[in-house]
Amino acid sequence: MFLLGILSLSLFYRKGPIFLATFLYTLIWIFFFLPYQEIEKVSNEDMILIVFYFLTAIFTGLLTDRAKNHKEMLEKRERSLEILYDIVRNIADATSLKDVLLTVKNGLGSALGGHCEIIIKDIDNGLIYDESTSFSKNEKEKGASNWVFQNGKEAGWSTSTLPFSENLYIPLKGLKEVVGVLAYHPKQGIGISIEEKNFLYTVAHQLANYIERSFSDERVRKYEEHKQVEKTYESILNLISDLFEGPLMCIQDGVKELKGFELPKKSSEIDGPIERIHVSSESLARILENITAMVNLNAGLTPVNRSMHDLKELIVTSMTRVKKTLTAYNWMVKIDDDIPSTLFDYDLIELLFYNLVFHAVEFSPPESTIEIIAKQMGDYILMSISGEGATIPPEMLEVVFEKFYRVPGTTTSGLGLGLAIAKTIAEVHNGELRVKNRLKGGISFSLYLPINASS
Numbered sequence: 001m002f003l004l005g006i007l008s009l010s011l012f013y014r015k016g017p018i019f020l021a022t023f024l025y026t027l028i029w030i031f032f033f034l035p036y037q038e039i040e041k042v043s044n045e046d047m048i049l050i051v052f053y054f055l056t057a058i059f060t061g062l063l064t065d066r067a068k069n070h071k072e073m074l075e076k077r078e079r080s081l082e083i084l085y086d087i088v089r090n091i092a093d094a095t096s097l098k099d100v101l102l103t104v105k106n107g108l109g110s111a112l113g114g115h116c117e118i119i120i121k122d123i124d125n126g127l128i129y130d131e132s133t134s135f136s137k138n139e140k141e142k143g144a145s146n147w148v149f150q151n152g153k154e155a156g157w158s159t160s161t162l163p164f165s166e167n168l169y170i171p172l173k174g175l176k177e178v179v180g181v182l183a184y185h186p187k188q189g190i191g192i193s194i195e196e197k198n199f200l201y202t203v204a205h206q207l208a209n210y211i212e213r214s215f216s217d218e219r220v221r222k223y224e225e226h227k228q229v230e231k232t233y234e235s236i237l238n239l240i241s242d243l244f245e246g247p248l249m250c251i252q253d254g255v256k257e258l259k260g261f262e263l264p265k266k267s268s269e270i271d272g273p274i275e276r277i278h279v280s281s282e283s284l285a286r287i288l289e290n291i292t293a294m295v296n297l298n299a300g301l302t303p304v305n306r307s308m309h310d311l312k313e314l315i316v317t318s319m320t321r322v323k324k325t326l327t328a329y330n331w332m333v334k335i336d337d338d339i340p341s342t343l344f345d346y347d348l349i350e351l352l353f354y355n356l357v358f359h360a361v362e363f364s365p366p367e368s369t370i371e372i373i374a375k376q377m378g379d380y381i382l383m384s385i386s387g388e389g390a391t392i393p394p395e396m397l398e399v400v401f402e403k404f405y406r407v408p409g410t411t412t413s414g415l416g417l418g419l420a421i422a423k424t425i426a427e428v429h430n431g432e433l434r435v436k437n438r439l440k441g442g443i444s445f446s447l448y449l450p451i452n453a454s455s
Contacts, residue, residue, distance in 0.1 A: 003057065009021050029050060084199065100211075120172070156168045182203075311383065319333060326358075328366040339381055
């Protein structure tokens with residue numbers, strides 16, 4: 001009857017109450033079923049019976065408790081698998097990233113009993129924090145999540161890295177990049193088992209793959225949009241080039257004829273306007289030349305005809321034309337005599353040279369000095385063109401080579417194509433074009449042209 005009572009208790013209680021009941025049943029057996037006057041003279045048979053009863057009751061309670069724990073574990077695992085299946089199915093069927101994040105947060109909160117937040121990154125930048133959440137209001141937690149994002153390793157609560165954080169942070173690692181961080185805040189006083197952590201990692205892996213695919217789709221979409229915009233720009237620029245080419249040639253021919261006429265002495269009064277027309281037509285010709293070059297380079301219509309040329313000869317020849325157009329500047333040309341000949345397209349490098357010179361001039365005041373240096377540096381020929389005067393804001397140095405980009409505050413007459421064309425020409429020659437601000441003011445362009453560039 002006592003053993004039956006122990007077994008009945010094990011259906012409802014854990015080890016503690018069972019052990020207590022076992023001890024009480026033992027005392028009841030001793031005091032009520034053994035003669036009181038013979039307690040000190042208990043027979044060996046009774047003592048053995050008491051000991052075996054006590055041990056049997058304890059082992060029965062332990063086994064029953066273990067079976068109950070095992071059953072609960074199986075039920076919990078089955079529930080976790082169901083939640084995981086629902087999460088994966090909802091991820092597959094979701095129509096937006098917002099729906100996926102909401103599904104995952106609700107599913108994890110239901111499975112683990114804690115609170116989850118998902119911090120994803122901007123498609124091309126760092127993490128984006130939702131200011132309405134508690135995670136974004138704690139700088140310590142922000143620092144922990146940023147560390148996890150940058151290092152791709154878990155940290156925070158229940159780990160050896162940043163263990164004093166209130167949350168557990170798990171990186172959302174896709175195949176190629178870390179796309180965000182999963183933050184789990186446990187209930188007060190409740191730990192996390194290995195199985196629960198594995199469950200978090202499984203969900204994080206599925207979520208990371210989905211976010212990475214969505215980022216990839218978004219990049220493809222933006223790339224296609226960019227291509228469409230570029231095609232539109234190219235069509236417009238091509239049309240502009242065709243429309244302006246004829247009138248510009250007429251203006252240039254007319255200026256040449258005017259300069260060739262023998263006019264009376266008072267004609268000196270019209271020399272200034274004629275010269276201004278000449279300079280403006282040259283500037284317009286350069287803009288149209290850049291437009292045509294950009295359209296043709298992007299469309300692959302400009303062949304790169306590499307042959308052996310002397311860069312020194314190109315600079316000297318080009319400077320003759322430059323000095324006639326830009327008479328208000330001083331020129332300092334330093335070219336090493338031992339520069340070797342190398343393979344490049346003469347017309348394209350000449351166009352690159354003109355664009356760099358005119359951009360250096362645009363940042364320099366009249367009467368300032370434009371410095372041109374050419375020398376050999378290892379396996380490269382370095383050609384640098386530097387001006388004096390204004391500088392480019394440091395945060396804009398990385399974007400000055402973008403098409404149609406113009407530095408705010410400048411009064412350049414171009415469309416923002418010159419530097420983009422120069423960079424494209426440098427790249428098709430396997431070279432590199434850089435820009436930097438000079439310490440004494442002004443900017444400096446540097447072209448690194450490989451000596452043994454393959455054709």
